[in-house]
Amino acid sequence: MAEEGRKVVIGMDGSKNSSFAFDWYLKNIHRPKDHVILVHSPEYHSLGQSSFAIANLGHVAEQVEEEQKKAQEFNDNLVSKLKEAGIGGEVKTVGGFPGEALVKTAENEEASLIVTGTRGLGTIRRTLLGSVSDFVMRHSHIPVTVCREKPE
Template sequence: MANTTRTIMIAIDDSDHSEYAFDFYAEHIYKPEDRIVLVHVPEYSNILSTSSLLTDPNIVSELLKDMEERTRDLVEKYSIKMREHNVSGHVKQQCGKPGEAIIEASREEGITMLILGTRGMGLVRRTFVGSVSDYCLHHSDVPVLICRHKTSKHSKGHHS
């Protein structure tokens, strides 16, 4: 019998959008034999590599402590969510620009599918800065599922 294990990568951060993506996976896509990789790209990895303003070691140290604490909280939150949904997997922390780092992690892990939340940026902002979901969609070697949060202000919906 062929190996039926899928490796699903879900990008996480401390937003409602990534929580919605995880919940969508757990409720609609999950199969018991799935292996889950939650990938997290801390914000500071991008800031530290691009900012010339961070020359004060005390500021850098405080920033790192704050981000490490937020990352620990995030890992704990998703560890609990995985246990609640009886999902097995691990968290992979990746450094760099978020889109590039997620794609790099997806290749390292040999994933079957990539799942992302989206902040639903407006057209102008997305045109100038791009979005992580756009980047991943165009650079992924595997199918990408982009979950738009129902309450996103840019979601299309019927008004009564």
């Protein structure tokens, strides 16, 4: 009987922590037949930061276009990352809160595992901002691996 590959969802946000999680996956648990789904949930930082933008719809449109361009460039880099590592897979951009995006994508794709990094937020910041890794661990119905880089 031929071995079937797993579907593995990995959260990618451009941070050092998500790159660490991807590298950890590669070095420690990657199987040749795995299908990796890199999930990017872009946060549009420049939108809504200016009260001027509310009065100027043209400015808002420019900001949206710029954010979309950045997201596309990031996705292209992720596709290259998969190719360079020799991994079969794809990149998905999913809107919304990153934790929800990871869990929903894993469910939709019938994934076997979710891998995510951690931002290492302190207790207060985690309480106010919410922790993606905490959310994923609480809401996922499949195994979750949270990768934390050792402090320097």
